[in-house]
Amino acid sequence: MTAAEDWLLDPSLAPSTGGRLAPLYAGAAEGRLTLPFCAACDLPLELEQQVCDGCGRDDVAWRDVAAEGTVHTVTVVHRRETGLVRAEDPYPVADVELTSGHRLLMAGRRPSAPPAIGTPVTVSFRFLGGVAVPAYDAAVPASGPPTPLPQESPR
Numbered sequence: 357m358t359a360a361e362d363w364l365l366d367p368s369l370a371p372s373t374g375g376r377l378a379p380l381y382a383g384a385a386e387g388r389l390t391l392p393f394c395a396a397c398d399l400p401l402e403l404e405q406q407v408c409d410g411c412g413r414d415d416v417a418w419r420d421v422a423a424e425g426t427v428h429t430v431t432v433v434h435r436r437e438t439g440l441v442r443a444e445d446p447y448p449v450a451d452v453e454l455t456s457g458h459r460l461l462m463a464g465r466r467p468s469a470p471p472a473i474g475t476p477v478t479v480s481f482r483f484l485g486g487v488a489v490p491a492y493d494a495a496v497p498a499s500g501p502p503t504p505l506p507q508e509s510p511r
């Protein structure tokens with residue numbers, strides 16, 4: 357596996373960047389998280405949602421949102437599709453509640469233990485067959501090398 361390859365999936369599973377989700381992938385290609393809102397009442401919409409639950413209109417406006425949220429729930433996938441799933445071990449998929457109000461299912465940007473519910477995450481991107489797809493990064497507690505205790509100099 358080279359650095360350009362995804363840790364989780366085979367590149368043949370790269371999503372199509374056209375169609376209804378084209379704004380998502382166009383933003384992701386530039387490192388932006390772009391998600392749909394109702395153009396009439398500004399309610400956050402699901403990725404494939406075509407009619408607003410709030411006002412019933414069908415005008416969608418895509419906007420960049422803050423790439424941060426918290427883990428709403430997480431599941432660990434044990435099923436492996438030989439040739440399609442590269443991970444050797446079961447891997448977590450998180451349902452992330454973004455500060456924008458959207459909910460997105462995504463895998464981690466790199467292999468990791470499942471994040472606890474409520475864990476703050478940022479959203480960046482994995483690259484699957486050259487296509488940027490959202491992926492969470494769990495906040496890692498700051499942990500540098502331990503600070504040495506002051507020692508008295510020998511006399």
Ligand SMILES: [Zn+2]
Binds near residue numbers: 396397399408411412
């Ligand atoms: Zn609406």
